[in-house]
Amino acid sequence: MAGIEEVAKLAGVSTATVSRALSGNGSVSEPTKLKVELAADALGYVVSSNASSLASGRTRNIGVVVPFLNRWFFSTVLEGAQQALLRDGYDVTLYNLAGNGSERQSVFEHFLLRQRVDAVIAISLELTGDEVARLHRLKKPLVGVGGPIPGVRTLAVDDAAVARLATDHLIALGHRRIGHIGGVLELDVDFHLPSSRRVGYESALVDAGLPVDPALFRPADFTIQGGYQAAKQLLGSPHGRPSAIYAASDEMAIGAILAAKDLGLSVPRDVSIIGIDDHDLADFFGLSTVAQYPRAQGEKAVQMLMEELHPERNYPVQPSVALPFDLVVRSSTATPAPA
Amino acid sequence: MAGIEEVAKLAGVSTATVSRALSGNGSVSEPTKLKVELAADALGYVVSSNASSLASGRTRNIGVVVPFLNRWFFSTVLEGAQQALLRDGYDVTLYNLAGNGSERQSVFEHFLLRQRVDAVIAISLELTGDEVARLHRLKKPLVGVGGPIPGVRTLAVDDAAVARLATDHLIALGHRRIGHIGGVLELDVDFHLPSSRRVGYESALVDAGLPVDPALFRPADFTIQGGYQAAKQLLGSPHGRPSAIYAASDEMAIGAILAAKDLGLSVPRDVSIIGIDDHDLADFFGLSTVAQYPRAQGEKAVQMLMEELHPERNYPVQPSVALPFDLVVRSSTATPAPA
DNA sequence: CTGAAAGCGCTAACAT
DNA sequence: ATGTTAGCGCTTTCAG
Numbered sequence: 001m002a003g004i005e006e007v008a009k010l011a012g013v014s015t016a017t018v019s020r021a022l023s024g025n026g027s028v029s030e031p032t033k034l035k036v037e038l039a040a041d042a043l044g045y046v047v048s049s050n051a052s053s054l055a056s057g058r059t060r061n062i063g064v065v066v067p068f069l070n071r072w073f074f075s076t077v078l079e080g081a082q083q084a085l086l087r088d089g090y091d092v093t094l095y096n097l098a099g100n101g102s103e104r105q106s107v108f109e110h111f112l113l114r115q116r117v118d119a120v121i122a123i124s125l126e127l128t129g130d131e132v133a134r135l136h137r138l139k140k141p142l143v144g145v146g147g148p149i150p151g152v153r154t155l156a157v158d159d160a161a162v163a164r165l166a167t168d169h170l171i172a173l174g175h176r177r178i179g180h181i182g183g184v185l186e187l188d189v190d191f192h193l194p195s196s197r198r199v200g201y202e203s204a205l206v207d208a209g210l211p212v213d214p215a216l217f218r219p220a221d222f223t224i225q226g227g228y229q230a231a232k233q234l235l236g237s238p239h240g241r242p243s244a245i246y247a248a249s250d251e252m253a254i255g256a257i258l259a260a261k262d263l264g265l266s267v268p269r270d271v272s273i274i275g276i277d278d279h280d281l282a283d284f285f286g287l288s289t290v291a292q293y294p295r296a297q298g299e300k301a302v303q304m305l306m307e308e309l310h311p312e313r314n315y316p317v318q319p320s321v322a323l324p325f326d327l328v329v330r331s332s333t334a335t336p337a338p339a
Numbered sequence: 340m341a342g343i344e345e346v347a348k349l350a351g352v353s354t355a356t357v358s359r360a361l362s363g364n365g366s367v368s369e370p371t372k373l374k375v376e377l378a379a380d381a382l383g384y385v386v387s388s389n390a391s392s393l394a395s396g397r398t399r400n401i402g403v404v405v406p407f408l409n410r411w412f413f414s415t416v417l418e419g420a421q422q423a424l425l426r427d428g429y430d431v432t433l434y435n436l437a438g439n440g441s442e443r444q445s446v447f448e449h450f451l452l453r454q455r456v457d458a459v460i461a462i463s464l465e466l467t468g469d470e471v472a473r474l475h476r477l478k479k480p481l482v483g484v485g486g487p488i489p490g491v492r493t494l495a496v497d498d499a500a501v502a503r504l505a506t507d508h509l510i511a512l513g514h515r516r517i518g519h520i521g522g523v524l525e526l527d528v529d530f531h532l533p534s535s536r537r538v539g540y541e542s543a544l545v546d547a548g549l550p551v552d553p554a555l556f557r558p559a560d561f562t563i564q565g566g567y568q569a570a571k572q573l574l575g576s577p578h579g580r581p582s583a584i585y586a587a588s589d590e591m592a593i594g595a596i597l598a599a600k601d602l603g604l605s606v607p608r609d610v611s612i613i614g615i616d617d618h619d620l621a622d623f624f625g626l627s628t629v630a631q632y633p634r635a636q637g638e639k640a641v642q643m644l645m646e647e648l649h650p651e652r653n654y655p656v657q658p659s660v661a662l663p664f665d666l667v668v669r670s671s672t673a674t675p676a677p678a
Numbered sequence: 679c680t681g682a683a684a685g686c687g688c689t690a691a692c693a694t
Numbered sequence: 695a696t697g698t699t700a701g702c703g704c705t706t707t708c709a710g
Contacts, residue, residue: 001454003703003704004703004704004705005703013680013681014680014681014682015681015705016680016681016682016683016705016706017679017680018704019704019705019706020679020680020706023705025705025706026679026680026705026706027679027680028679028680029679029680032679032680046448046449046452046453047453047703047704048393048453048454048702048703048704049453049454049455050389050392050398050454050455050702050703050704051393051686051703051704051705052703052704053389053686053704054387054389054390054685054686054687054688054702054703054704054705055685055686055703055704055705055706056686056704056705056706057686057705059389061432061455064433069408069414069415069417069418070411070414070415070418070619072409075408075409075414076408076409078408079408079409079435079437082408082433082435083435083437083442086434086435086442086445086446086450089449091432091450091455092432092433092434093400093430093431093432093433094403094421094431094432094433095425095431096418096421096422096425098418098422103422103425106425107425109385110385111425111430114385114386114387114388115340115387115388115389115687116388116389116400116430138340223619224620224623225620225623228623261600280409280562281563281564284563284567342687342688343687343688344687344688352696352697353696353697353698354687354688354689354697355688355689355690355696355697355698355699356695356696356697357688358688358689358690359695359696362689364689364690365689365690365695365696366695366696367695368695368696371695371696386687386688387686387687387688389686389687389688390686390687390688390689390702391687391688392688393686393687393688393701393702393703393704394687394688394689394690394701394702395688395689395690395702396689396702454703
């Protein structure tokens with residue numbers, strides 16, 4: 001491992017100049033800069049991130065905290081964030097807070113605080129006030145994605161509006177008994193979306209003059225399996241089976257489609273189904289859905305961090321972050337069959 | 340941020356003793372150790388990983404390189420590895436080599452070499468000789484998971500044996516025309532498994548005295564969609580439709596099940612289907628499969644690294660790594676319907 | 679624009 | 695068992 005000193009020697013300049021030339025901080029004449037770059041290349045020199053971080057206080061490393069890895073939404077946001085960060089020369093240190101217990105505490109107490117990261121991205125994780133305060137005290141920028149964190153810049157679609165859009169689509173098609181597969185309460189602790197997605201649904205019903213029937217709601221765990229079971233309950237009901245189901249995620253909606261099929265019901269003739277996400281599989285299943293764009297959300301989160309981390313770069317200001325979402329109508333929704 | 344010096348002062352010892360007491364390296368009497376810990380707690384002291392790394396040469400950080408994030412196998416291995424590393428006090432820096440192009444090069448040239456990681460875990464990624472050599476030159480331990488990397492300790496199930504087991508299961512049930520949905524060649528560059536999983540299938544056939552019919556093979560891309568399309572081709576064949584299909588992954592097998600249903604074929608009455616993986620969804624679809632245990636693979640990879648990184652700890656030696664796999668029979672396979 | 683030199687906060691000999 | 699001290703390899707004032 002060649003060090004900065006050898007590069008300096010080979011280039012015939014001081015180590016300070018090498019540092020400036022390679023980092024872009026401070027001014028260096030074009031010719032010397034070139035010399036330095038050549039020398040660095042020749043020696044295969046790469047800065048030691050530790051030495052650099054120690055001296056400068058910047059790590060060029062971002063901590064990303066996620067609750068799960070094997071769920072489409074999370075891994076897609078992560079992918080978007082990772083790629084954007086790589087482009088900006090940042091590494092990603094991943095913290096998977098699966099086991100919500102002592103693991104979580106140790107991540108905050110020992111890992112994030114070791115000066116290892118310049119900033120933190122929290123995906124769909126409701127941090128406690130204490131956790132947020134800790135990060136603030138260290139002056140580490142923090143942005144949230146997918147779940148509102150009090151007192152923190154957060155990137156999230158307007159879940160209530162998304163839910164409304166999905167429900168309104170069904171109402172506009174003429175459905176009057178619309179079931180809803182939402183989140184289980186347990187998950188609501190960390191993601192607020194289950195409840196806001198339910199609120200949007202209910203207010204859409206109310207605004208349309210439709211009754212809110214608790215029997216038409218079933219909680220599930222955001223998986224295909226969960227959606228399947230919930231839909232079976234909803235659709236198996238001997239009287240008053242809903243003519244449409246709005247599920248709070250595509251995976252649950254796909255489960256609902258499979259449940260309908262297994263019950264011998266045709267989608268969308270006998271029952272319309274709509275989800276939220278625009279999951280990779282939505283197209284395959286012909287699922288109508290409200291698309292959100294997790295990959296773009298990850299990228300935008302990075303952009304927000306860069307604005308804080310590099311105010312000098314004068315990034316275009318993003319005043320309010322209203323994230324886009326779009327109704328995508330495929331073949332799982334249609335007008336209800338005439339009674 | 341309190342520094343080591345303040346802790347030393349408060350505890351009434353030297354910084355060296357603080358370092359020793361907190362890191363466990365070198366010997367410190369029980370009483371002083373306690374004093375130091377108390378002082379550290381009181382001040383909320385956490386070592387600066389950069390300073391520590393710079394001085395010691397160890398980063399307590401492992402680089403994990405993956406080709407995709409949103410595929411079950413990868414994210415599960417990653418999850419297992421991450422959790423095991425966290426337990427051992429290691430951070431994980433994630434490199435997602437999605438866009439196999441210049442991104443990949445920059446990861447190797449700039450990121451991994453910055454002394455940021457103590458070791459590297461490569462998941463299902465066939466590293467080039469040059470890439471391996473680079474890591475070796477830095478004396479960074481490297482272990483591979485899921486794909487054989489020449490000259491590198493690699494953790495992978497015996498794909499040919501796994502494929503054989505799946506195929507033999509079908510043969511034992513009495514199937515004689517067994518279709519295979521395997522990997523597309525393109526993917527074979529980075530994962531060797533497509534071809535070894537095909538080889539195992541073919542040799543099982545041969546050993547059973549069955550012909551290897553190229554018309555019974557369809558490539559796909561390891562997704563549900565891909566498996567669906569391939570299965571449609573296989574099952575739609577006007578003559579000589581296979582009575583069973585062995586897919587090289589559960590996701591493709593699930594696609595095949597859906598395809599069979601859509602064709603009006605009953606599984607397993609009209610066609611038996613088996614996959615590989617024991618994916619989260621396998622149980623839901625009643626899919627027979629050969630389970631491998633990616634989470635455990637991630638954990639074992641970590642264990643191997645720890646053995647190299649901490650030889651003094653005398654980990655129990657794992658001589659040869661024969662990874663477990665098991666046939667899991669569910670409801671998607673049965674004897675063929677009598678012709 | 680460039681160089682000299684003082685650290686960044688810790689660890690690891692080397693003493694004691 | 696503990697203290698002293700010399701770096702680890704860079705970045706960044708401060709001069710010039």
